[in-house]
C-alpha cells in the first residue's frame with residue numbers, strides 16, 4: 001500500500017548553522033528521508049548557511065559524505081543534493097546578506113522557513129537581518145532551536161527580539177521530543193481509548209516516572225553543553241513537555257491552541273522548587289570515568305581538559321502538579337549522559353488493589369504499570385497481574401501486555417525532525433512551543449537553578465555507565481518507591 005501524505009507546498013528551507021552538528025546529524029538526514037519518500041515537492045530548495053567559506057559544490061560534497069554513511073540510495077542522494085545550496089554568512093557582519101537575499105528572492109512564491117540552528121545569542125541578529133532583507137512576509141516562518149535562552153530573562157529578550165520581525169504565528173519553537181512517534185501516540189492512547197481516562201488521576205495513579213537516559217557523553221558540544229547543563233538542555237524542555245502530555249486535561253480538539261492551552265495550565269501548576277526544598281526534591285550529578293557500551297570512557301572533567309566545572313550531566317527530581325487531577329501524585333523525572341543504556345520512557349504506575357484476597361503463598365501483588373517506550377524499541381507495555389499457568393496452587397505473576405510498534409506495524413519510525421520540519425512547511429504549530437509555554441517552563445526552572453547556584457554544592461560524581469549518583473535512588477526510595485526496571 002502506498003503511503004499518502006498531507007500536501008506540502010513548494011518551499012525554501014534555510015538552515016542557519018548549516019555545517020553544525022544538528023544540521024548534519026538530524027536536519028539534513030530528515031529532509032533526505034522525506035525526499036526519498038517523495039514528499040519534498042520539485043523545485044523546493046534547502047539552503048545551508050554558516051560562516052565556513054564553502055560553495056554549493058563544497059557543501060554538497062560534505063553532505064554526501066555524511067548522508068552516504070547511512071546507506072542512502074546513491075541515485076536519490078544525487079538528486080536530493082541538486083536541491084541543496086549553500087551561502088556563507090556571518091550573522092554579525094554585513095557581507096553575504098545581499099547575495100543570500102537575492103537567492104531567496106528568486107522564488108517569491110515559495111513558503112520560506114528559516115531554521116535557526118545556532119546559539120540563541122545569534123537569534124536576534126539573524127532575525128533583524130531577515131527583516132531588513134524583507135524576508136519576513138506572510139509565507140515566512142522562523143524555527144528556533146531550544147533552549148530558548150538560559151533563563152526567563154534571556155528567553156524574554158530573545159522572544160521580544162524575534163517578535164519584532166516575526167509574528168507569534170510565524171514562530172516555531174521546536175522541541176523535537178514532541179515529534180517522536182510515541183509522544184504522539186500518548187494522545188491517541190489517552191484520548192482514543194475509553195479505558196484510561198477514568199483512571200487518569202490522583203485517585204488511581206500512584207506516581208509517574210519519566211526517564212530520558214543517554215549513553216553518549218559530551219561529544220563535540222562542550223562549548224554549548226558546559227554553559228547549559230542537563231536541567232536547561234533536557235528538563236526545562238523535553239522532560240517537561242512529556243510531563244505535560246501525560247498530565248494535561250483533554251483538549252477540546254487537536255487545534256494548535258487547544259493543545260497548547262492545556263499544556264500551559266500544567267506548567268503553571270507545577271509546584272515551586274527553590275532553596276527551601278531543592279535539597280530534598282532534586283539531585284544533580286556529573287559523570288566520572290567509567291565504562292559505556294563496553295568501552296572505557298573519560299569523565300566529564302577530563303573531557304574539559306581538567307577545567308573545573310559545576311555543570312550537571314545528570315538530574316533527578318520530584319515534580320508535583322498542584323491541581324485537582326494530580327494533587328499528591330509525584331512525577332519523578334531523571335535524565336543524564338553516560339548512563340548504562342539509551343532509553344526514554346514514561347511509566348504510569350497505578351495504585352495497588354485496595355485489598356488482597358490472595359494468601360502469602362501467591363506471592364506479592366505488584367502495581368499495574370503502563371510503560372510508554374519512546375526509544376529505542378518504541379512501544380507500549382501494560383504490566384498486569386495474572387495467575388502463573390499450571391497446577392500447584394494459585395501463584396501470581398506480573399507480566400506485560402506488550403506492543404512493539406516495529407513488530408505490530410513492521411515499519412521504521414521516522415525521526416522526529418522529519419515530521420516537525422514538514423509541519424513547519426505546512427504551517428501547523430501544534431507540536432511547537434508557544435511563547436507562554438517557554439516562559440512558564442523557565443519560571444519553574446529558574447528557582448531550581450538559583451537554589452543550586454546559592455547552595456554552591458558541586459554536582460555529585462557518578463561513574464560513567466551507572467544510573468547516576470546513589471542520591472537519585474534515595475530520592476525515590478524515600479517515598480517507598482523504586483525506579484522502574486523493565487524486568488519487573
Ligand code: BG6
Pocket residue numbers: 176214233234344
Ligand atoms: C537534545 C539535547 O535536545 O536532545 C542533547 O540538546 C540530547 O543533549 C538530545 O542528546 C537527545 O535527543 P534524542 O532524540 O537522541 O533522545
